Amino acid sequence: MVGAARMLGLPVTLLGGGSNVLVSDTGVRGVVVRYRHGEIAETSPGLVRAAGGVTLNGLVRWTISRGFAGLEAWAGTPGTVGGAICGNAHFRGRLMSEMVAAVGLLDEDGETRRVTPDRMGFGYDRSRVQETGEVVVWAEFAVAHARVTDLRAEARSSLRFRKRTQPLGVPSAGCAFRNPDPGRVRLPAGVQCAAGALIDAAGLKGCVVGGARVSHQHANFIVTEPGARARDVRALIDRCRADVAAKYGVTLAPEVMFLGEFDEST
Ligand SMILES: Cc1cc2nc3c(=O)[nH]c(=O)nc-3n(C[C@H](O)[C@H](O)[C@H](O)COP(=O)(O)OP(=O)(O)OC[C@H]3O[C@@H](n4cnc5c(N)ncnc54)[C@H](O)[C@@H]3O)c2cc1C
Incomplete structure (x- = not known):
C-alpha cells in the first residue's frame, strides 16, 4: 500500500493508534495508512x-x-x-x-x-x-x-x-508539549522544569478555546468536548506556548504531531 501510493507520487502519512496526533479540520492530503x-x-x-x-x-x-x-x-x-x-x-x-x-x-x-x-x-x-x-x-x-x-x-x-x-476518561492526544531541557532554561525558584508545571504556573489550567480545555488534572494535557475542532486545540496550544514564553522565557516544543494544514498565523 505504502509502495503503491509512493509510486503514484502521493504523499503518505502513517498512523498507528492516532493517540499522539492532531489532525487538521480539513483532513490530510494524500494517502493515510493506518x-x-x-x-x-x-x-x-x-x-x-x-x-x-x-x-x-x-x-x-x-x-x-x-x-x-x-x-x-x-x-x-x-x-x-x-x-x-x-x-x-x-x-x-x-x-x-x-x-x-x-x-x-x-x-x-x-x-x-x-x-x-x-x-x-x-x-x-x-x-x-x-x-x-x-x-x-x-x-x-x-x-x-x-x-x-x-x-x-x-x-x-x-x-x-x-x-x-492523567485525564484518562476524556479525549486528548497525550502530552501537548515536550518537557524543556533543564540544562537550557533558568527558572525562578519553586517553578518545576516540566511543561505541565510551566503551563500551570502561567495560570492556564482550565483555560478554554472552543471545545478544547487545558486539563485541570494535568496541565500538559489538552482535553476536548464533543464538537471540538482541531483548530480549537491548536489555538490553545499556541496560547500556552505564547504565555509560557512571555512569563518564563521558555519556548515549549509540541510533542503532539500535527497532521494536515493548520493556520500558522493563529
Ligand atoms: C492518555 C494518554 C496517555 C499517554 N501517555 C504517554 C506516555 O506515558 N508516554 C509517551 O511517550 N506517550 C504517551 N502518550 C502519547 C502516545 O500514546 C504515544 O506517543 C504513542 O506511542 C503513540 O502511538 P500511536 O500508534 O498512537 O501513534 P500515532 O499517534 O498514530 O502517530 C504518532 C506519530 O508516529 C508516526 N507513526 C505511527 N505509526 C508508525 C509506523 N508504523 N511507522 C512510522 N511512523 C509511524 C505517525 O506518522 C505520527 O507521526 C499518551 C497519549 C494519551 C492519549
Whole structure:
C-alpha cells in the first residue's frame, strides 16, 4: 500500500493508534495508512519482536503473561509499537529506546532493513523516522525473565500512577508539549522544569478555546468536548506556548504531531 501510493507520487502519512496526533479540520492530503495489528514472537532467547501495528498494551500483556520483563511499566500507554518507536515514547524518565535491540524499517525503495538502535537517531521524543518517513515494520525488544506476579504488580502500579495523574476518561492526544531541557532554561525558584508545571504556573489550567480545555488534572494535557475542532486545540496550544514564553522565557516544543494544514498565523 505504502509502495503503491509512493509510486503514484502521493504523499503518505502513517498512523498507528492516532493517540499522539492532531489532525487538521480539513483532513490530510494524500494517502493515510493506518498500521494496526500484527504478530508478536520470541525470535531468540531474550528477544521479542512485535509488528509496528501491535498495540503497546497488547505487547505488554503478551510479555507479562510469558514472564518477560522490561515493558510492564508501559501498561496503559495508548497507541502502537510503530508510533512509540517514531516518537521514542517515554514514561517516568525511561525511554522506549532503552529496550530496543533492533527496528525493521521500510525505506523508500520498499526494502525492510534491520536497523540497530545506535543508528535510529533516538533521543527524548525523537527518532530518525520523524525525518525520513520510513515505516516501522517491526521492533525487537530485549527482555529478561521475571515472575509473572511481580510484572503484574509493576503494571498495576503504572496504571494507578496514570489514573492519578492523567485525564484518562476524556479525549486528548497525550502530552501537548515536550518537557524543556533543564540544562537550557533558568527558572525562578519553586517553578518545576516540566511543561505541565510551566503551563500551570502561567495560570492556564482550565483555560478554554472552543471545545478544547487545558486539563485541570494535568496541565500538559489538552482535553476536548464533543464538537471540538482541531483548530480549537491548536489555538490553545499556541496560547500556552505564547504565555509560557512571555512569563518564563521558555519556548515549549509540541510533542503532539500535527497532521494536515493548520493556520500558522493563529
Ligand atoms: C492518555 C494518554 C496517555 C499517554 N501517555 C504517554 C506516555 O506515558 N508516554 C509517551 O511517550 N506517550 C504517551 N502518550 C502519547 C502516545 O500514546 C504515544 O506517543 C504513542 O506511542 C503513540 O502511538 P500511536 O500508534 O498512537 O501513534 P500515532 O499517534 O498514530 O502517530 C504518532 C506519530 O508516529 C508516526 N507513526 C505511527 N505509526 C508508525 C509506523 N508504523 N511507522 C512510522 N511512523 C509511524 C505517525 O506518522 C505520527 O507521526 C499518551 C497519549 C494519551 C492519549
